[in-house]
Amino acid sequence: MQDFSHLLSQKVDAIAQQWVEAVAQDQQIKSTENLSKTAIRDHVPHVLTALVTVLAHTQASDIKTIVEASLEHGLLRAEQGFDPTEVVREYHLLRTIIFTNLRAELLQGTVEEVLRSVSLINAVVDEAIAQCFQSYVKERLNELEHLQNQLILTVEELRRLVRTSQENLNMLAHELKTPLTSIIGYSELFIRQQRSPELKDTVTSVEHIERVLRSGRQLLHIINDALELSRYESGGMQLHLATTDVHSIINTVVETMQPLADKQQLKLLLNCENAPMQVLTDPLRLQQILTNLVSNAIRYTETGSVTIECHSFISNQWAITVRDTGIGIALEDQERIFEPFARAEHSKKLHLPDSTGLGLAIVARMVKLLQGEINLTSEVGVGSTFTVTLPLEVITEVEFIAKTFQ
Ligand code: ADP
Numbered sequence: 547m548q549d550f551s552h553l554l555s556q557k558v559d560a561i562a563q564q565w566v567e568a569v570a571q572d573q574q575i576k577s578t579e580n581l582s583k584t585a586i587r588d589h590v591p592h593v594l595t596a597l598v599t600v601l602a603h604t605q606a607s608d609i610k611t612i613v614e615a616s617l618e619h620g621l622l623r624a625e626q627g628f629d630p631t632e633v634v635r636e637y638h639l640l641r642t643i644i645f646t647n648l649r650a651e652l653l654q655g656t657v658e659e660v661l662r663s664v665s666l667i668n669a670v671v672d673e674a675i676a677q678c679f680q681s682y683v684k685e686r687l688n689e690l691e692h693l694q695n696q697l698i699l700t701v702e703e704l705r706r707l708v709r710t711s712q713e714n715l716n717m718l719a720h721e722l723k724t725p726l727t728s729i730i731g732y733s734e735l736f737i738r739q740q741r742s743p744e745l746k747d748t749v750t751s752v753e754h755i756e757r758v759l760r761s762g763r764q765l766l767h768i769i770n771d772a773l774e775l776s777r778y779e780s781g782g783m784q785l786h787l788a789t790t791d792v793h794s795i796i797n798t799v800v801e802t803m804q805p806l807a808d809k810q811q812l813k814l815l816l817n818c819e820n821a822p823m824q825v826l827t828d829p830l831r832l833q834q835i836l837t838n839l840v841s842n843a844i845r846y847t848e849t850g851s852v853t854i855e856c857h858s859f860i861s862n863q864w865a866i867t868v869r870d871t872g873i874g875i876a877l878e879d880q881e882r883i884f885e886p887f888a889r890a891e892h893s894k895k896l897h898l899p900d901s902t903g904l905g906l907a908i909v910a911r912m913v914k915l916l917q918g919e920i921n922l923t924s925e926v927g928v929g930s931t932f933t934v935t936l937p938l939e940v941i942t943e944v945e946f947i948a949k950t951f952q
Contacts, residue, residue: 550648550663551601557647558598561640562591564647568639575632585626589619593640593674600670612670616677623678624685633682637675641668717887721768721902725761732757764899771904775886778911785915787940790829792821792864796854799836806844813851814840821856822864826939831912838909839868839932845898847872847929865935874926884910884920892926916940 566587570578596615623633652660732754739751777783796818807814843852850871857865879890887903913920917937924930
């Protein structure tokens with residue numbers, strides 16, 4: 547009987563080479579399109595050597611070598627993204643190539659010898675396919691499990707987002723309810739007074755209309771803030787960068803806020819000689835941030851002063867602080883107040899009519915958009931200091947992403 551294992555062992559390199567070429571060129575195996583020949587070849591000679599080892603034994607029972615080689619091969623094909631039909635096709639090509647290479651020798655054997663050899667080679671190749679699929683399926687299951695875990699996390703995150711939006715919506719509805727109830731109540735009262743001559747009193751009527759107007763303005767304020775916040779949340783806020791004169795922005799904010807401070811007999815102090823002359827930023831957003839912080843400082847301070855201070859750092863950054871001698875913010879509220887509709891517990895008793903609970907949420911998002919940071923230190927009954935640190939030059943979104951991931 548001819549020793550086909552010996553013949554095969556002499557042709558391992560040639561068969562491996564032909565197999566790699568055939569797999570690379572086969573139209574039905576698309577996953578090889580982006581693979582190098584070396585990547586296709588990986589583990590192929592091992593499978594062939596294992597086939598030879600198994601065929602060399604009179605009994606085909608020692609299949610450990612082929613098990614190992616084929617398991618590795620299956621794992622590799624799963625990693626390379628082959629689909630099952632492609633793996634089957636790959637082994638079909640191997641079988642064809644083996645028989646093509648042994649054809650001349652096989653034809654010289656007796657019919658019985660040929661049949662035995664063919665069935666032995668087939669059995670070994672089938673075993674290789676079975677083992678290959680075992681590891682292939684295992685690897686695919688691992689991938690699926692990984693994907694499933696990722697999906698579970700994504701679903702949880704989406705649920706959290708939906709919950710947050712739902713909570714924000716509930717809070718918005720609650721915020722809108724107070725001024726709306728007041729508008730409806732005072733309008734009804736006004737109409738009733740106008741209809742019955744004995745209740746008609748121009749002074750109280752005007753007061754009621756004034757209340758309606760105040761509530762209407764508050765409603766508009768809340769709606770505008772909520773819309774602004776939602777634009778930030780949806781990423782629809784664009785930066786309009788320009789070379790900006792910091793001093794001029796600060797002076798504009800002080801001029802706008804001075805009447806408010808005067809009304810409450812508060813000193814509005816400015817210490818900004820250290821501010822950089824010019825920065826590259828979005829001037830409108832910068833002004834909004836400052837206006838918001840100074841207006842809060844005034845609103846939450848009953849006596850004393852509000853101070854605006856500037857600092858320049860060597861690290862291409864500058865900072866602006868707004869310090870007040872107001873009611874202060876308890877430690878447990880300090881993080882919360884940057885969330886939409888959150889208010890510090892002890893400020894609630896002030897019953898500020900223009901409080902929307904959205905100002906700082908918007909400020910925090912604007913600071914982030916300007917690639918900066920906002921920090922707060924505060925003590926109840928002593929005062930609060932909000933510090934905004936910003937880059938001297940805000941970079942475009944594309945540059946920012948590139949820098950973050952480099
Ligand atoms: P609001 O319109 O209620 O002022 P903000 O989002 O601007 O909304 O502020 C959220 C909460 O943070 C306020 O309700 C108040 O409790 C607290 N807060 C903000 N700024 C100050 C400050 N300078 N001093 C004390 N508390 C403040």
